Amino acid sequence: DAKTTQPNSMESNEEEPVHLPCNHSTISGTDYIHWYRQLPSQGPEYVIHGLTSNVNNRMASLAIAEDRKSSTLILHRATLRDAAVYYCILRSHNAGGTSYGKLTFGQGTILTVHP
Amino acid sequence: DAGVIQSPRHEVTEMGQEVTLRCKPISGHDYLFWYRQTMMRGLELLIYFNNNVPIDDSGMPEDRFSAKMPNASFSTLKIQPSEPRDSAVYFCASSKTGRPPLHFGNGTRLTVT
Numbered sequence: 429d430a431k432t433t434q435p436n437s438m439e440s441n442e443e444e445p446v447h448l449p450c451n452h453s454t455i456s457g458t459d460y461i462h463w464y465r466q467l468p469s470q471g472p473e474y475v476i477h478g479l480t481s482n483v484n485n486r487m488a489s490l491a492i493a494e495d496r497k498s499s500t501l502i503l504h505r506a507t508l509r510d511a512a513v514y515y516c517i518l519r520s521h522n523a524g525g526t527s528y529g530k531l532t533f534g535q536g537t538i539l540t541v542h543p
Numbered sequence: 544d545a546g547v548i549q550s551p552r553h554e555v556t557e558m559g560q561e562v563t564l565r566c567k568p569i570s571g572h573d574y575l576f577w578y579r580q581t582m583m584r585g586l587e588l589l590i591y592f593n594n595n596v597p598i599d600d601s602g603m604p605e606d607r608f609s610a611k612m613p614n615a616s617f618s619t620l621k622i623q624p625s626e627p628r629d630s631a632v633y634f635c636a637s638s639k640t641g642r643p644p645l646h647f648g649n650g651t652r653l654t655v656t
Contacts (some may be wrong), residue, residue, distance in 0.1 A: 462643060471547075471634045471647030472586070527641040529576050530599065533586035 432516045437538040440506045448501040448537055450516030458520040461492060461499045462531070465512040472515065472533070476500065509540045545569075547648035549635050555654045561623040564651045566635030567616055574641045577610055577620050578634040580650070586634070592618065593641065625655045 433451040452461065463475040470504055476490045478499075483490040489502040508535055513536040519543040523530050548567040556562050568575045576591040590600040595612045603610070607626070612618040622629055636647040 460643075464645075469649070471636070471649050472645075473647065474644030477643050521642060527574055527576075527591055527593065527598065527638075528643060529574055529586055529591060529636065529638050529641060529645045531645065532588075535585060 432518060432534055434514070434516050434534065436535065437540065439540045439542065440503075441542050442508060443505050446503040446506045446539065446541075448503070448514050448539065449498065449515075450500070451498045452516070452518055455496050455518055456520070459518040460521055461490065461496075462519055463488070463490065463501050463516045464515045464517065464531075464533075465510075466515070466536070467509070467512045469475045475514070499515070503537045506539075506541045508541050508543060511539055513538050547635055547637055547646050549633075549648035549651050551628075551651060552649065553652045553654075555656065556625055558626055559572040559624045560655075561621065562625045562629075562653060564620040564633050564635075564653070566620070566648060568571045568618070568635070568637030569639075569646055570616065572637035572639045572646070573615070574638045575612060575618050576638075576645070577618070578636060578647075579631045580634065581631045589620070620652075625653075627655045629653060630655050641645055 460479050461476050462477040464472040465534050474490050478490045491500045493510045515533050515536040552563045577589040580586045589602040590610045591627045592612045610620045632650045632652050634647050634650045636645050
């Protein structure tokens, strides 16, 4: 799977929007962009995923660049509960017969939310 | 839905002892994964099962590690004998049809002294 690059850390204030960037210049045509987050002392939690078009769900929005070489996870109004490590992961959903769940987690972005 | 359930939450053992970690996946999920998280290596996949059959164990560090899935609702990860470098948080995860999302448990923190 192609590699992603994320900032080590970001800070935000409560109730403000947060834009978490991810660069993936070597993304292939079949790679989906996935975001997971890990709150303190918990397992990773699925946030959102997309292929080409922007995606929205109750947790966040995913904005994908037209050339797909970068993407941005958008938290519209950060809360203290959003403080976590956010992982951007590329994975094909039909990866040569291997399972989607064989994910490669990088170091992620540590998001700090200030009250 | 109770989510993926792991036990115990914390395990402290002495070097050389056998350790067994347990996982109950979400009902109806046919894929089960064991991950390990350390400060040095981050999250890494150890092994995964499909329909109770091990598919890929290439991430298992060595023969001291073994995993089983005797039925669709239970899996174990065993370390025998345990070593201090095995200290980590071990996560179990499950998914349906091998597609997103992947659901993780809250992990077992293992400390080997």
